[in-house]
Amino acid sequence: MEEHEILLKLDRIEKRFPGVLALKSISLDVRAGEVQVLLGENGAGKSTLMKILAGEHEPTGGTIEVAGRRVTGLTPTLATELGIGLVHQELSLVPALSVTENIFLGRMPTGALGRIEWKKAHADAGHALEALGVAIDPTAEVRTLEVAEQQLIEITRALERGPRILLLDEPTSALSDSERSRLFDVIRLLKQRGHGIIYISHHLSEIPMIADRVTVLRDGVVVATLPAAEADEDTVISLMVGRQLAEQFPKATVTLGAPALAAENLAAGHALKDLSFTLHRGEILGVYGLMGAGQAEIAGALFGLQPARAGTISVDGLPVHFRNSADAIAAGLGLLSRDRRQSLVPMQPIGPNVSLSWLAGKSLLSPLDLPREREESTRYIADLRIRPASTTHNLFFYSGGNQQKVILARWMSSGASILIFDEPTRGIDVGAKAEVFAVMSRLVAEGASILMISSELNELIGMADRVLVMRGGRVSAELPRAEITQENLLRYAS
């Protein structure tokens, strides 16, 4: 490792925003031909650091050296010229344009008189995609593609600019396992060619798969950089949170009660073809499936957000028909949706976000219960340890984990006893994950039921009483707790 040249060197980088010190002192280096995994809880400063490297923010202190030369006044253009490529956490594609146009955005090959050479562009895009082993039609409109495919296009776009240093900000959060391993193949290839890669992830299980070195950030400081071999999960987690996690999965043993929610031959959307299950009181029923196996449609269909094409739903043994989410909420359901941004009102503080579900089915002329809203939000802030513990900050300023806790508070306060948790830990950090799991255990102990739709093998193994495995829109297996293993989940899913 030592013989490789240092592509990028950061020395005591500091970034101060008005009122916040986001990065205190970051020193690290990236060498040619290595993958450095950057870990840290939400708010540790990973994304800020990426933005500084991509020239989107200017550091308020410290120095950046690229290939031995000190760089100041980094702008996105300069970063690209220096060979730094960033793949954003959030998709930044233009949905109405074709794959080709997105890959070459602003740099379409042109001929005489600036006429775009479409044939060449599509061919080039096709080659670029092929190099990644991706079979996507370059002429397709991006909005017609799956999220995972869009993610791959995003990566292709960054690679097309020929970066020496590639920054990947949680590139696998939307990818299925097979897509992920394809991406890892590409990363290994880039590594061999001498690229240096910084890879941000929440999946600790990815460390042995891809990392050469691991750097852990906490509160804007690098707490440690270690070789991948020494970065086992326990070590890394304790470095990240600064304390030993008592237990990542505090699974409580609960005696199952009467059926709470049941579906019979449910079909909805394109992907969900046939789903039957019975969820009991006190049970956490997991649902696992690879991308496109139909599990993404379940929540919407059960919650009255999307009409079911076929099948019946019953609550507490009685058949129900939800015309909209207000009906579902009245029946005692609650939904943690897979995209947190679909649940939050970002420019409002905690109170209105918590009490939003209370408004369901109410007359628009009825008064608000502001004292209760105040009381309950203060209580949940303390109860769920929501940070910052503020009733005036808009939710926009909260980290993903804390936003998720606010949504949890929303359904706990509405008295929902049948909870649909769709990817409950997507994009939240290890500490917050453990807290979400603790809340889940507490809820089922109090007699609630949880349908836990997840693509995280570990959390299903850790939390679920039973798991339904989906394949091609149907249930391919039902695994009792003893049989929930990585091997079984993957075998029945693919």
Next chain:
Amino acid sequence: MTAEQNPDLAAEAAENRKAKVRGMIFQAGPLIALVLLMAYLSFASENFLSFDNLSNVARQSAFVAILAVGQTYVILTGGIDLSVAAISALAASITAVLLTQPLVMFGMDFGFVPVPLAVLIGLCVGIVAGALNGWLISRFQIPDFIATLGTMTAFRGAALLVTDGLPVPSFNAGRQLPDWLIWLGGGQIFGVPVSALIALICALAGWYVLRYTTLGRAIYAVGGNRAAAHSSGISIARTKIMTYAISGLLAAIAGIILVGRLNSANALMAEGEELRSIASVVIGGTNLFGGEGGVWGSIIGAAIIGVLGNGLNLLDVSPFWQRIAQGVVIVVVVIFDQWRRRSMTKV
């Protein structure tokens, strides 16, 4: 959960207070601009700060201010109501016709409609016209801009039909407008214009509904994040219809008061005022994309536009330049607002 003491709460309370103060200063931006503008004008023109002049400004701004309250609601949901001025004209025309001419329908003469009924019909026309906007938008999923652009034209047409394209009251038929209506538009109580008082009441009611009712919350939620509102069981269609109906009602109130001030109604009255109401809302700091803002900012926005026009008049600036100045102010204020928003959302 017991009343567990949270050690961080006390420390963060101080931070909260700071954030609150900062938020208040930011929100006070339009108010500060108004005060500075007035301070400048009181030095630049000796007539500006007189009671008569200020009450004149208030009387003239009342119409736009009332429209701006309804417009605030609509913009908070992420919509825009281009038809408000047309609804004003339609409601005002209908009320004025009913007040001055005997009702003739289907070839039958019903005589004069009782005065309260005439006003009530005018207000109902506003509500129905507004609700129609909301219904079109939510039922057919068309953009608010397009729906209200269409109804704006149609409502003007309806007003032309009602008035036959003539000013009301006309010279050759019917009776004059009642004195109380003239008083509403131009009268005063202890020197304060009645129309400005009505605008103030509308703003108070508007503020109350936004702050204390389910509808208010629903409006902020729909504008702040439609998907979140939807999945939390809030009916977006009902919220939209109600919001536009309120905008329509306020437009009708404003229209009837304007008839009193002008002592006349006609189908083309208040043309272009919908844009001034939108400008008031934007100057007042409400986010054009919805979810953020409030009624008082819009009232201050309307006052800024009113004071600016009056001040430029007093300073003998030509009306042509006045328009340019107004345009510049709108753009400058929005630039400032964007800058403020960016500085607040940087984390």
